Amino acid sequence: xxxxxxxxxxxxxxxxxxxxxxxxxxTGEHRGILMPRYELADDRHLVIKLKSxxxxxxxxxxxxxxxxxxxxxxxxxxRIGKGxxxxxxxxRVGVGGGVHHGKDRVRLAMISTGGTIASRIDYRTGGVKAAxxxxxxxxxxxxxxxxAYMDAEVLMQEYSENLTPMHWSMxxxxxxxxxxxGYDGVIVAHGTDTMHYTSSALSFALQNxxxxxxxxxxxxxxxxxxxxxxxxxxxxxxxxxxxxxxGVFVAMHNDRSDxxxxxxxxxxxxxxxxSSRDAFRSIDMEPAALVDLNxxxxxxxxxxxxxxRDTSRRPLIRSRFDGRVALIKFHPGFDPGxxxxxxxxxxxxxxxxxxxxxxxxxxxxxxxxxxxxSMLVCxxxxxxxxxxxxxVYETGRDLLRIGVIPLDTLPETALTKTMWxxxxxxxxxxxRSMLLSEMAMEFK
Amino acid sequence: xxxxxxxxxxxxxxxxxxxxxxxxxxTGEHRGILMPRYELADDRHLVIKLKSxxxxxxxxxxxxxxxxxxxxxxxxxxRIGKGxxxxxxxxRVGVGGGVHHGKDRVRLAMISTGGTIASRIDYRTGGVKAAxxxxxxxxxxxxxxxxAYMDAEVLMQEYSENLTPMHWSMxxxxxxxxxxxGYDGVIVAHGTDTMHYTSSALSFALQNxxxxxxxxxxxxxxxxxxxxxxxxxxxxxxxxxxxxxxGVFVAMHNDRSDxxxxxxxxxxxxxxxxSSRDAFRSIDMEPAALVDLNxxxxxxxxxxxxxxRDTSRRPLIRSRFDGRVALIKFHPGFDPGxxxxxxxxxxxxxxxxxxxxxxxxxxxxxxxxxxxxSMLVCxxxxxxxxxxxxxVYETGRDLLRIGVIPLDTLPETALTKTMWxxxxxxxxxxxRSMLLSEMAMEFK
Numbered sequence: 001x002x003x004x005x006x007x008x009x010x011x012x013x014x015x016x017x018x019x020x021x022x023x024x025x026x027t028g029e030h031r032g033i034l035m036p037r038y039e040l041a042d043d044r045h046l047v048i049k050l051k052s053x054x055x056x057x058x059x060x061x062x063x064x065x066x067x068x069x070x071x072x073x074x075x076x077x078x079r080i081g082k083g084x085x086x087x088x089x090x091x092r093v094g095v096g097g098g099v100h101h102g103k104d105r106v107r108l109a110m111i112s113t114g115g116t117i118a119s120r121i122d123y124r125t126g127g128v129k130a131a132x133x134x135x136x137x138x139x140x141x142x143x144x145x146x147x148a149y150m151d152a153e154v155l156m157q158e159y160s161e162n163l164t165p166m167h168w169s170m171x172x173x174x175x176x177x178x179x180x181x182g183y184d185g186v187i188v189a190h191g192t193d194t195m196h197y198t199s200s201a202l203s204f205a206l207q208n209x210x211x212x213x214x215x216x217x218x219x220x221x222x223x224x225x226x227x228x229x230x231x232x233x234x235x236x237x238x239x240x241x242x243x244x245x246x247g248v249f250v251a252m253h254n255d256r257s258d259x260x261x262x263x264x265x266x267x268x269x270x271x272x273x274x275s276s277r278d279a280f281r282s283i284d285m286e287p288a289a290l291v292d293l294n295x296x297x298x299x300x301x302x303x304x305x306x307x308x309r310d311t312s313r314r315p316l317i318r319s320r321f322d323g324r325v326a327l328i329k330f331h332p333g334f335d336p337g338x339x340x341x342x343x344x345x346x347x348x349x350x351x352x353x354x355x356x357x358x359x360x361x362x363x364x365x366x367x368x369x370x371x372x373x374s375m376l377v378c379x380x381x382x383x384x385x386x387x388x389x390x391x392v393y394e395t396g397r398d399l400l401r402i403g404v405i406p407l408d409t410l411p412e413t414a415l416t417k418t419m420w421x422x423x424x425x426x427x428x429x430x431x432r433s434m435l436l437s438e439m440a441m442e443f444k
Numbered sequence: 445x446x447x448x449x450x451x452x453x454x455x456x457x458x459x460x461x462x463x464x465x466x467x468x469x470x471t472g473e474h475r476g477i478l479m480p481r482y483e484l485a486d487d488r489h490l491v492i493k494l495k496s497x498x499x500x501x502x503x504x505x506x507x508x509x510x511x512x513x514x515x516x517x518x519x520x521x522x523r524i525g526k527g528x529x530x531x532x533x534x535x536r537v538g539v540g541g542g543v544h545h546g547k548d549r550v551r552l553a554m555i556s557t558g559g560t561i562a563s564r565i566d567y568r569t570g571g572v573k574a575a576x577x578x579x580x581x582x583x584x585x586x587x588x589x590x591x592a593y594m595d596a597e598v599l600m601q602e603y604s605e606n607l608t609p610m611h612w613s614m615x616x617x618x619x620x621x622x623x624x625x626g627y628d629g630v631i632v633a634h635g636t637d638t639m640h641y642t643s644s645a646l647s648f649a650l651q652n653x654x655x656x657x658x659x660x661x662x663x664x665x666x667x668x669x670x671x672x673x674x675x676x677x678x679x680x681x682x683x684x685x686x687x688x689x690x691g692v693f694v695a696m697h698n699d700r701s702d703x704x705x706x707x708x709x710x711x712x713x714x715x716x717x718x719s720s721r722d723a724f725r726s727i728d729m730e731p732a733a734l735v736d737l738n739x740x741x742x743x744x745x746x747x748x749x750x751x752x753r754d755t756s757r758r759p760l761i762r763s764r765f766d767g768r769v770a771l772i773k774f775h776p777g778f779d780p781g782x783x784x785x786x787x788x789x790x791x792x793x794x795x796x797x798x799x800x801x802x803x804x805x806x807x808x809x810x811x812x813x814x815x816x817x818s819m820l821v822c823x824x825x826x827x828x829x830x831x832x833x834x835x836v837y838e839t840g841r842d843l844l845r846i847g848v849i850p851l852d853t854l855p856e857t858a859l860t861k862t863m864w865x866x867x868x869x870x871x872x873x874x875x876r877s878m879l880l881s882e883m884a885m886e887f888k
Contacts (some may be wrong), residue, residue, distance in 0.1 A: 004726070028816075054557055159803070159837065159838070159839055160799070160837075161774075161798070161799050161800065161804060161805050161839055162805045162806055162807070163776050163805075164776055164777055164805075164807075165776060165777045167776075168776075178826055192798055192800060193799035193800035193803055194775075196778050197776050198776075199458065271799075271800065271827050272828055272829055273799045273827050273828075273829040273830040274800055274802075274825050274827045274829070274830030274831060274832065274833065275801065275830045275831065275833065276829075276830060279827065279829075279830070281751065288570040317676050321777075323777045325777065326778075326779060326782075327773060327775045327778075328773070329771060329772070329773040329797065330605075330640050331641065331771045331856070331859055332607050332608055332612075332638050332639075332642075333607060333608050333609045333610075333765075333767045333769065333859075333863065334770075334771075335786075337772060337785070337789065338770075338782060338785065341781070341782065341785045345779070345781065353773065354605070355604070355637035355638055355715075356605065356636060356637035356715070357718045357719065358718075359603070359605040359637055360605060361605050361606045361607075361608075362606055363606070363608075381718050382829070383715050383716055383717055383718045383723065384716055384717075384722060385716055385717040385718070385720075386717040386718030386719045386723070387718060387719065388718065389718065393603065394603070395603055395605055395606075412775070415775055415777075419777065
């Protein structure tokens with residue numbers, strides 16, 4: 001996994017990843033396990049896991065000698081000389097956790113919520129377990145310290161399929177606090193399964209943001225050689241620290257190489273692949289930005305009208321969601337009795353994922369007529385791409401007449417918005433008019 | 445809408461689409477309304493709508509004179525001389541309906557089921573209505589007659605959002621009859637909204653086919669200038685008549701130009717855009733074939749293992765579906781009570797559209813435990829692209845232990861297959877093992 005100069009150094013000494021090594025530099029000595037590197041362009045550092053559990057990055061040009069550490073199990077703590085080299089120092093900043101204030105350095109908050117990006121392989125079961133703390137995660141991506149001071153904390157440890165609207169509220173509140181504390185950006189490490197639901201939920205809960213809030217995940221766990229955890233995190237941090245942008249975003253690989261991270265608008269992104277690195281895609285729009293990991297350049301799409309960064313802007317934080325909303329995908333043979341079930345359970349919202357331009361069968365009309373009396377019934381399309389257009393065909397016009405609300409957004413975004421407007425309005429009429437007002441670039 | 449030579453001819457005579465014209469050829473005379481052409485490469489024909497309602501195509505090189513018909517409203521029936529030109533004749537074959545047997549010509553059956561491809565604008569309401577019969581449809585696409593003898597009939601007239609498993613059974617039976625009658629291919633004109641559900645349903649109901657069955661639709665109605673009805677039909681007919689392929693396919697535009705029609709495997713295709721011509725996409729595979737409308741060349745993808753045409757092959761026709769199967773999309777805040785509702789209603793199958801590699805929240809586990817006693821519970825992924833992999837994370841392994849069946853197919857295909865296996869098996873165990881056997885190229 002080491003490349004270029006680092007690879008040649010290790011090769012020439014016959015040292016392999018996972019072996020105990022002792023590395024001497026001009027300023028001190030490190031003993032520990034040689035860790036794998038992630039697929040980054042950087043071939044100028046070795047990473048050594050110390051007995052303390054922390055990882056240290058050692059600049060290759062500073063290495064005086066490297067050898068297998070024959071002392072075996074009894075690995076000693078590292079010994080660092082007095083005159084630390086800049087290179088080693090910079091790689092260790094932030095490892096101890098906590099905010100590292102600096103007058104002229106950017107400060108980012110990182111909130112870990114679980115998922116693959118914060119997980120590692122459980123060698124006992126062979127599967128993947130949520131296990132890494134945010135600090136550990138940070139310690140294995142030493143490059144982050146060259147981007148900003150980082151304050152990392154664990155808010156929760158959940159696979160994202162287990163997250164509920166209650167968890168969105170917790171995240172919105174914690175992120176809101178960080179924003180009010182004056183951080184220059186907030187990174188939320190998140191499982192990828194429902195990251196796009198959360199990003200759209202936070203987009204409504206956290207409006208008028210002064211700085212970027214960037215959700216980031218990984219498709220492969222951070223101790224797998226092909227992990228995208230490190231590169232996604234670096235891309236997210238570069239954007240959060242430097243982009244002239246504010247709002248809620250998702251940062252993930254733009255393609256299957258490691259060169260570029262795409263930053264998507266939080267309400268317009270979807271996980272479109274079960275496993276590939278570039279699973280997340282902006283739908284019916286371009287990504288807000290591309291971050292080049294080699295040059296560290298951020299290319300914003302200036303046509304999209306992304307709000308700029310403005311630390312004097314006061315955020316609107318409204319973190320409540322009404323969970324009594326269902327997202328229902330229509331299909332041939334769909335049983336309208338499910339709508340009746342939701343009415344009976346006191347649901348207040350129903351987002352239909354209809355076919356084509358926004359259709360369901362005539363057989364559903366009566367159930368929908370019953371539903372509109374007591375809840376918001378919204379239409380979206382299971383096609384995923386393309387505009388909702390309910391005036392073209394008889395079916396759509398009939399549904400509009402019945403009182404179905406056309407929501408020209410992703411179905412997942414329609415769900416989170418409906419949950420949010422219901423919790424932040426005093427009547428169905430008010431909620432309906434909020435639904436039809438654009439709040440977070442959610443309309444196609 | 446006329447191009448090239450046809451355009452220049454009309455331009456030089458100052459004649460516009462919609463005007464009454466009289467056209468004389470070396471063999472006769474036509475009076476009627478100059479119809480718009482569809483966006484085809486063919487610039488060698490004018491289309492005239494006769495008083496009879498039929499359209500006739502007139503080869504430009506045969507035209508002796510053309511003029512605006514100043515007789516106004518009283519358009520006369522066409523008068524054709526004795527020695528009809530080949531060109532005119534070929535364009536009129538089939539207009540009268542019924543099978544036109546010819547010893548050495550390919551015969552296709554066309555079954556119309558409704559939808560945009562068989563619809564036109566209702567100028568009263570401004571919307572689109574299902575109205576055209578298959579014969580009318582055929583008469584406005586005279587190019588079809590140069591491809592094959594066509595036997596066209598109307599089986600039903602439904603927007604596809606109104607179709608149910610019962611309609612799939614009707615279609616399977618009618619298509620099956622046509623196959624047994626020895627047609628060289630069958631075209632099913634269908635609404636696009638649920639065409640991919642129907643194509644997968646027919647893929648299970650009609651196995652071991654000797655010839656191709658091609659579903660075809662249109663994203664814009666056939667009397668709109670930008671209609672894709674004619675080009676899709678021509679592509680479908682070229683494939684059904686000439687391709688060395690058997691099975692169930694969907695033929696629609698490959699891209700936003702008019703040059704190529706993509707032919708997709710019936711179980712691996714999805715409507716991915718609400719309105720664009722290239723809405724239908726093969727998922728995680730290439731299209732089975734591309735049909736070039738200009739050269740009429742069919743380029744099969746030989747890597748896919750598509751079954752070849754073999755008129756001695758005996759089809760397996762099993763047209764029944766069990767409608768007691770639901771497709772449920774999981775989402776944050778999903779109410780497992782819906783699963784309880786389905787159990788109570790006597791459902792026999794549940795296809796979950798889970799997140800990522802095939803996950804739902806822990807909160808659903810108990811409801812799924814209850815469900816597996818009385819029904820098949822299958823998992824698919826709402827990501828759409830990528831393999832289902834339920835062994836990677838704890839959540840997936842837990843669900844497998846509970847008895848969830850991993851179905852590495854599109855969710856829509858999982859639904860139709862589950863409905864089909866339940867109607868064609870005698871026990872849940874048998875149905876389960878049928879689910880896990882590939883039948884129609886449905887596995888990714």
